[in-house]
Amino acid sequence: MVNKETIFQVLGTIPDPEMPISITDLGLIEHVHIDDTTIQVTVLPTFIGCFALPVIAKEIEQKLSELSGVSSVEVNFINDPPWSTDRISDAGKASLAEHGISVPEGSSPCTSSTESGDVELRTSAISCPWCQSRETTLTSPFGPTRCKSIHFCNACRQPFERMKKV
Amino acid sequence: MSELEKNFHAPMMNVLLCVADDKLFLGHRNSDWTGIAPILEADIAFSSLAQDDIAHSSAFYELISSVTGQNPDQIAFSRQINEYRCADIVTKSDQFNWAAAIARQFYCNVYDYIRLQSLSNSTWTPLANLAKRICAEQAIHVDHVTSWIEHLGQGTEDSKNRIQHALDEYAPFASMLNESPEGIEKLFDGGVLINEGCLFTAWKEHVIQIVNKSGLTVSIEPCSVVGGRNGKHDEDFTRSLAELQEVFLTDPAAAW
Numbered sequence: 001m002v003n004k005e006t007i008f009q010v011l012g013t014i015p016d017p018e019m020p021i022s023i024t025d026l027g028l029i030e031h032v033h034i035d036d037t038t039i040q041v042t043v044l045p046t047f048i049g050c051f052a053l054p055v056i057a058k059e060i061e062q063k064l065s066e067l068s069g070v071s072s073v074e075v076n077f078i079n080d081p082p083w084s085t086d087r088i089s090d091a092g093k094a095s096l097a098e099h100g101i102s103v104p105e106g107s108s109p110c111t112s113s114t115e116s117g118d119v120e121l122r123t124s125a126i127s128c129p130w131c132q133s134r135e136t137t138l139t140s141p142f143g144p145t146r147c148k149s150i151h152f153c154n155a156c157r158q159p160f161e162r163m164k165k166v
Numbered sequence: 167m168s169e170l171e172k173n174f175h176a177p178m179m180n181v182l183l184c185v186a187d188d189k190l191f192l193g194h195r196n197s198d199w200t201g202i203a204p205i206l207e208a209d210i211a212f213s214s215l216a217q218d219d220i221a222h223s224s225a226f227y228e229l230i231s232s233v234t235g236q237n238p239d240q241i242a243f244s245r246q247i248n249e250y251r252c253a254d255i256v257t258k259s260d261q262f263n264w265a266a267a268i269a270r271q272f273y274c275n276v277y278d279y280i281r282l283q284s285l286s287n288s289t290w291t292p293l294a295n296l297a298k299r300i301c302a303e304q305a306i307h308v309d310h311v312t313s314w315i316e317h318l319g320q321g322t323e324d325s326k327n328r329i330q331h332a333l334d335e336y337a338p339f340a341s342m343l344n345e346s347p348e349g350i351e352k353l354f355d356g357g358v359l360i361n362e363g364c365l366f367t368a369w370k371e372h373v374i375q376i377v378n379k380s381g382l383t384v385s386i387e388p389c390s391v392v393g394g395r396n397g398k399h400d401e402d403f404t405r406s407l408a409e410l411q412e413v414f415l416t417d418p419a420a421a422w
Contacts, residue, residue, distance in 0.1 A: 047218075
């Protein structure tokens with residue numbers, strides 16, 4: 001019978017369709033349940049109704065079905081507990097930073113008692129993933145994907161992206 | 167509580183439809199700006215706002231579906247006019263006037279945020295969790311539109327006049343966001359929703375604070391007419407609904 005370790009290894013090879021990070025490092029996998037030859041994977045969407053979800057589900061189904069001893073794969077999406085930027089692993093953060101995508105520090109408004117009206121975008125000095133300078137400005141709170149904003153570093157004169165703090 | 171008691175179904179579905187319909191139609195109106203907004207960042211922003219709103223509406227239609235068993239697409243696109251529960255401001259065309267788009271967005275986003283905060287205290291956990299999660303995304307919308315109100319209010323004489331005019335023009339329709347959904351008292355009495363006092367007061371205070379800080383003024387009166395929340399819609403709604411349904415009705419059973 002297939003074990004959880006093997007399944008997580010396979011899941012770790014699946015990249016997020018929109019970012020240079022695996023779905024496990026992004027913290028999308030909430031739960032894996034094995035019932036003989038049937039595997040159920042419970043996934044948390046980053047943003048509600050993210051358009052990459054069907055692609056992720058298909059990829060999980062395909063990759064896990066290739067394992068011996070697996071007859072069917074079910075992928076469910078749930079919003080409880082909510083995904084938050086706290087779930088991104090250190091390895092994941094490093095991989096994102098290498099590609100010029102920074103990740104917010106501190107706990108998200110979803111998992112802490114912080115007033116979620118406190119949006120960090122226009123209020124705090126965000127550090128540049130290239131040179132770590134805090135001399136940065138917000139270009140736009142809306143970027144190439146729903147979960148990222150666009151910034152510019154005035155020190156190294158480079159644009160960068162940032163995961164929105166949710 | 168993860169299961170909603172049967173006697174709360176009807177009023178709760180009414181409340182959920184108010185949220186979902188507001189977001190579906192506002193998202194649709196915002197998508198009008200895709201490709202033609204004044205600057206590239208604004209274009210990406212309005213397209214993203216539209217995506218967010220429609221994704222949020224979809225999550226609420228799915229929550230309704232989890233209770234009633236109806237297909238979420240059918241709920242969204244194939245009701246009768248008087249079964250839709252949005253406030254009609256979300257269907258008002260801005261006539262491609264940027265100030266009008268910002269004013270409409272501002273009133274609706276602030277209201278949505280306050281309403282979601284309130285729903286996130288529901289004792290029905292699937293709703294509370296969804297509302298709390300969407301609140302974090304909605305806070306970014308409010309922050310963004312607030313920055314536009316400030317920019318326009320503190321910009322040139324021309325930008326100030328335009329946003330002031332748009333705020334005044336939409337104010338009466340914005341009040342109608344606050345019309346009570348039918349049966350909501352039953353949910354308060356049953357402890358399913360928490361009555362934290364008047365959403366209208368909280369919304370009005372928030373709106374006035376940002377407007378005044380931006381050097382603008384606004385006069386907001388409580389809503390005293392029966393409107394969209396109770397299924398009574400105007401021509402703008404009817405026109406928007408026809409646009410939204412145009413593709414769906416060519417083959418209502420199609421899988422997308």
